[in-house]
Amino acid sequence: MAGFFGFFNYAKPGPGVDVNAPPKKAYFRFWELYWRKFSRFIALNMIVFAFLLPIITLLFLMYMGWSFSLLERAGEIPGLIAEAEQHEGMASIFGALQSILLEAASMLPPLVSFLLLAASAVFYGPVMCGMTYILRNFSREEHAWLSDFFVRMKSNFRQGAILGLLELLALGTLFFNILTPVPEDGIGFLNASMPLIRYISIFLVILVLFARNYIYAMAVTFDIKTRSIIKNGFAFAFVGLFRNFGVLLCALALIFAMLAIPFADIVLLPFFFFTFTGFLSTFATFPLIYKYMVLPQTKESDGTEPDGAEQDAV
Numbered sequence: 001m002a003g004f005f006g007f008f009n010y011a012k013p014g015p016g017v018d019v020n021a022p023p024k025k026a027y028f029r030f031w032e033l034y035w036r037k038f039s040r041f042i043a044l045n046m047i048v049f050a051f052l053l054p055i056i057t058l059l060f061l062m063y064m065g066w067s068f069s070l071l072e073r074a075g076e077i078p079g080l081i082a083e084a085e086q087h088e089g090m091a092s093i094f095g096a097l098q099s100i101l102l103e104a105a106s107m108l109p110p111l112v113s114f115l116l117l118a119a120s121a122v123f124y125g126p127v128m129c130g131m132t133y134i135l136r137n138f139s140r141e142e143h144a145w146l147s148d149f150f151v152r153m154k155s156n157f158r159q160g161a162i163l164g165l166l167e168l169l170a171l172g173t174l175f176f177n178i179l180t181p182v183p184e185d186g187i188g189f190l191n192a193s194m195p196l197i198r199y200i201s202i203f204l205v206i207l208v209l210f211a212r213n214y215i216y217a218m219a220v221t222f223d224i225k226t227r228s229i230i231k232n233g234f235a236f237a238f239v240g241l242f243r244n245f246g247v248l249l250c251a252l253a254l255i256f257a258m259l260a261i262p263f264a265d266i267v268l269l270p271f272f273f274f275t276f277t278g279f280l281s282t283f284a285t286f287p288l289i290y291k292y293m294v295l296p297q298t299k300e301s302d303g304t305e306p307d308g309a310e311q312d313a314v
Contacts, residue, residue, distance in 0.1 A: 045276075051123050055117065121165060135279045166230070167208065180194075
């Protein structure tokens with residue numbers, strides 16, 4: 001049987017592309033490419049979700065703990081529990097997937113949970129490299145097999161692991177600064193500096209999220225040092241400011257939907273979130289990498305502009 005009712009049949013011929021057709025606007029081209037590769041996006045998202053499951057579970061645990069602390073201060077815990085009992089469980093409040101993952105995590109021995117989390121953190125960067133390679137090719141209308149995900153994971157494992165661990169460390173530290181409440185009996189200077197630290201941390205979180213749009217794409221496109229990738233990533237964070245804000249707002253909208261709509265997370269996260277936001281990021285930001293890095297390098301090597309120069313996506 002070729003796929004599930006033909007849904008995952010990658011050998012099935014498509015309608016083809018008219019090479020003489022005029023270029024489409026970026027918005028329409030994005031959705032045309034997305035729907036053309038829709039089943040592959042779902043399959044790739046499921047693979048990425050499986051690798052990142054321990055990290056996702058930890059984030060859900062931290063979110064639930066943070067939410068309970070806020071509600072406890074506001075004196076709304078009894079009302080929350082009553083609402084959960086009325087709607088048959090915490091899944092109606094925090095989401096079905098969150099409840100399932102937290103219940104499963106509670107059954108694992110602490111050592112096993114730690115080892116799974118450590119492995120997921122190490123694989124995070126290589127997974128992002130593998131996914132970005134496929135999404136980059138799709139955005140440029142170039143071919144890529146799902147098996148290329150594992151090939152790129154392996155070839156970019158060392159550099160990807162370093163980039164991923166640095167990202168997780170940076171975001172973890174910054175979010176800790178943002179979410180840590182000011183102690184009521186703390187030192188006066190510390191209490192006075194906490195708001196400033198929080199605002200600086202918010203700015204840095206946004207900057208890191210902007211830079212990551214380019215970091216993994218450069219890692220799978222160029223053979224350059226990790227330090228240069230990070231430096232260029234932060235430079236592109238400012239160069240592509242409006243693109244980066246658009247990508248971030250779309251990602252935040254999906255995250256808000258998963259947290260606000262009780263059963264949205266069990267559909268969006270395993271099947272759509274990573275590849276949709278990743279494809280949007282690559283589609284919007286890779287043209288800058290092409291313009292400022294690929295094209296000058298190509299001209300320098302052969303003195304000519306390559307055929308089919310990348311169109312600006314935004």
